[in-house]
Amino acid sequence: MEALRKIMSKEIILSYAEARKLAASFSILNCQAKKWPFRWIGHTAMIYRERMTDTVWVYESTQTGDADGVRLVLFSQWLRDYPGKVWLRRCVFANGKAKRRGQAALREHIKGCRGTPYPNLKTAKGILFLIRAAWDSCLFKKASTNTDTDGYFFCTQLVAHAFRWAWLVECSYIAAEFEPDDMRDGSFDDCLWAVVDLEPEVRIK
Numbered sequence: 001m002e003a004l005r006k007i008m009s010k011e012i013i014l015s016y017a018e019a020r021k022l023a024a025s026f027s028i029l030n031c032q033a034k035k036w037p038f039r040w041i042g043h044t045a046m047i048y049r050e051r052m053t054d055t056v057w058v059y060e061s062t063q064t065g066d067a068d069g070v071r072l073v074l075f076s077q078w079l080r081d082y083p084g085k086v087w088l089r090r091c092v093f094a095n096g097k098a099k100r101r102g103q104a105a106l107r108e109h110i111k112g113c114r115g116t117p118y119p120n121l122k123t124a125k126g127i128l129f130l131i132r133a134a135w136d137s138c139l140f141k142k143a144s145t146n147t148d149t150d151g152y153f154f155c156t157q158l159v160a161h162a163f164r165w166a167w168l169v170e171c172s173y174i175a176a177e178f179e180p181d182d183m184r185d186g187s188f189d190d191c192l193w194a195v196v197d198l199e200p201e202v203r204i205k
Contacts, residue, residue, distance in 0.1 A: 011203050016079065019088060019204035023047045023056045023075060025103050026091035026168070028159060030184050030201055033084035042180030044156040047091075048072065048106055059110060059162070061153040063118040070116045070153055079205055087201035089183070098195040105166035113161075117152045130154055133179045148174045156180050160188065168196045 014022075024047060031043040045060035056075035063069070079086065093099035120126035133154070150161065160175035169191040182188045189198055 013203045013205065014088075016076065016204075019079070019202075020056055020075065022088055022090045022202070023049060024091050025049045025106055026163065026166075026196070028089040028091070028183050028198060029058065029060075030087045030089065030180065031082060031084055032086075033082075035083070044159050044180045044183050045078075046159045046162065047075065047088075048110060051103060059106075059158070061116070061118055061155050061158040063121065069118045070113050070158060072110065072114065082205065084205075085203065086205040087184075088204045089201045090199045092197045092199060094195045094197075102166045102168060102196070106162060109162045109165045113150065113153065113158070116150070119152045119154055126152075129176065133157070133176055147176070149176065156183060159183065163188075163192075168193055 027047040029045040029047065031045065033043065043060075043062070045058050045062075048057045048059045049055070050057065057072045058075050058078040059070075059072055060078075061070045093102060119129045121130070129152075133156070153161065154176070156178045157176045160173070160178045163169050164173070164175060170193045171191045173191060178188060184201065192198065
């Protein structure tokens, strides 16, 4: 009986083929690296599914290895190489018109933002930019709030910026105020228009 309980409680990890079927544009990837401090910080990326060729890409901003900033990576390669756990939240549109408009907007966002650098973590300004995303203070509201910028992107900022660019949110926000946990606990979901929905996350790695 104990063995059965362990099997039932074990988190199911979808195969790549199953994950690829769910990987629609604007789907969010929530990640947890194996190593500290990245395990504690988390990482956010998103899916771009190119309609004409049905190629699935990961759209992200990262500063790992040789990467520095916003890039596109094939989903299969990215998933194979990511050093940790990954969960996918499929993005679902209410109708075909909204989906086509969102897809076109995301394509333009990628054209305009690909190659934009990651905040410079060798400077105090860059480090503070990341700290402010997680730091929310009523007492020090101005000091704990980021400015709205598209001159550089960290991971969750890029995702929130892309959703806002595509007019998929109903509230005004500063994209750089979001952190990875906000894409998992429902904080970001509260901003979405009724035309779009993010399904509960499923583990894919």
